[in-house]
Amino acid sequence: MTVVKQEPRFEKGQRPVRIANCSGAQYDPGRQMRKQASLGEVDFLTGDWLAENNLAQEAAAMSSGTGEGFKKKTWDALQQSMDVIAEKRLKVVVNGGGLNPKALAWRCQELINKNKYNLKVAFVSGDNRLSHVQESLKNNVSLPQHFHDDVHNAALAKTKEARSDLKDSDILASNAYLGARAIVKGLENGADIIICGRVADASPVVAAAWWWYGWSDQDYNRLAGALIAGHLVECSAYVTGSNFSGFHRFDLDTFVDVGFPVVEVADDGTCIVTKHEGTNGMVTEDTVRCQLLYEIQGSSYLNSDVKAILDNVEVHQVGKDRVQVSGVTGRPPPPTTKLAIFYAGGFEAQILVNAAGYATSKKFTLFEKQIRIALSQKGLLESFTELEFQVVGRPQPNPHSQLQSTTYCRVYMQSMSKEPILALSQIFDDEIMQHYSGWHMSADLRMMAPKSFYAYYPAIMSQDELEEAVHLLAQDGTIANSFEGGHPSKYEALEKPPSYDSVNPLPLDSFGSTTSLRLGDLVLGRSGDKGPNINCGLFVHHPDTWEWFRSFMTLKTFTALLGGDGDNNYHIERVEFPKIYAVHFVIYGILGRGVSSSKLLDNRGKGFADYIRDKYINIPSRFPSWSDAD
Known part of the structure; x- marks a missing residue:
């Protein structure tokens, strides 16, 4: 090089x-x-x-x-x-x-x-706040205050299910941001x-x-x-x-x-x-x-040193592979910072079973029924903290190959001990020759071996409690000098995040005739995880398209687009960034306890925006669109 x-x-x-x-x-x-x-x-x-x-x-x-x-x-x-x-x-x-x-x-x-x-x-x-959190748990029999505890209680209920028998020795790590x-x-x-x-x-x-x-x-x-x-x-x-x-x-x-x-x-x-x-x-x-x-x-985007306000953010191409970002303003930081706590959450496992096209839905229904009845007969059904039979994909009509016809069922399980998972593995062995028509597997049963996982508990702590410092090393590796980082000179209290539909939306029929297209034929976006939540930002490219998009993409519309992934317990927030023609949503609680123990196949929420973009909606025919995707 x-x-x-x-x-x-x-x-x-x-x-x-x-x-x-x-x-x-x-x-x-x-x-x-x-x-x-x-x-x-x-x-x-x-x-x-x-x-x-x-x-x-x-x-x-x-x-x-x-x-x-x-x-x-x-x-x-x-x-x-x-x-x-x-x-x-x-x-x-x-x-x-x-x-x-x-x-x-x-x-x-x-x-x-x-x-x-x-x-x-x-x-x-x-x-590193491990000893502090362990001491708090030992003395107070509870973890520190939950992040946004007073704002999204129902939405974050899953993340607050700390084990009732949690001991200070169960805490693996705790680190302040x-x-x-x-x-x-x-x-x-x-x-x-x-x-x-x-x-x-x-x-x-x-x-x-x-x-x-x-x-x-x-x-x-x-x-x-x-x-x-x-x-x-x-x-x-x-x-x-x-x-x-x-x-x-x-x-x-x-x-x-x-x-x-x-x-x-x-x-x-x-x-x-x-x-x-x-x-x-x-x-x-x-x-x-x-x-x-x-x-x-x-x-807004929070950090220990400043709160960035994004309402008027602008993005402009100023040269080849050069994009300027401006319009961001700042406010004093919050008096607290995020504290990530991880503890031993139990054990998890999964198994994948396949089915070729014909009568697939009934095949997977039979498979689930066989397993659940066998577990119930052994008194083990309630021993799982999570047990889901997730059908992934749908057979292609009139398939050209067997792969086009094949989908799979992902059995995902969690329990506080290994025994229920091992028992389910034995049941699987016992029932294996009673399978549905055309049953086959993606891998062998080693995938069902219990594996420990970490539960994530997002908390907050006072910035003034931090003992942040930097240490310069001497040549022999000892600390030559140390300097305290100090604390912010000013704070601004956390407020409930804003959430709103568009002000003065335009009637959708004012945009003329429509064509049924996938949302992604007009709209780009990105999604990802923030602890137990998914955020999803979607945007268009032109002022007239923006007027339609902001009027169309309401909280009600977005909730409907969630389809079978929606839940009444999810709290959803919506904001707009008009200078980049974007609407942004946060879905609280959808990832359960977060990446490390989420039962979702897409446990980081990275595919969520493309799932929403794959939905068919009525788009004004006058808007240019692309449809190069499969």
């Missing part, structure tokens, strides 16, 4: 800071960091290796002696890139330190010592590489811009702009063509080995999203709008 030579930098703060993201999930390989460092001029490398349940995974690995607490892919990335980082004097801020950022920092220091690189390493502490303060302190005191644990996904980018310009912690509009810049690039290739709902309109080769994003943050907080020249993928208004609408909380 050719390393692009870094031109001498202008003085810090005199031009937009260029921040390259090299990871959006724990699986992103180390080569992406080296590519981001090598293929063009950047000032910072950031990476986000942590998702909701990663820390519980690391805790379990450490407990079993198979892990060191940090993400191995983060260490792989730093090893592959350290020579380029040293040569180009890049700053690096990553959250892959997991439960043990100090250990990963020491690994970096060893590599620096070995190669005599002129780099300083630091790590951030203060996010930190902001940018400690990172900024580290940069101010000469750190080149800062290893974080559970900082919020966008915090490394906020810190980079904050330090670059020397902002104050009350420069809320600027901080809010940087927060959204971080949000746009935190999922790596999601803003450069990956997970893009409009991909089918382009040459598919465009989306092979997509380049990762670079964001240029200006002093006023506006940003330009781009990527290195010559890499695959694309940065367009559509890819940026998709990512902007992904995993947000409605019209």
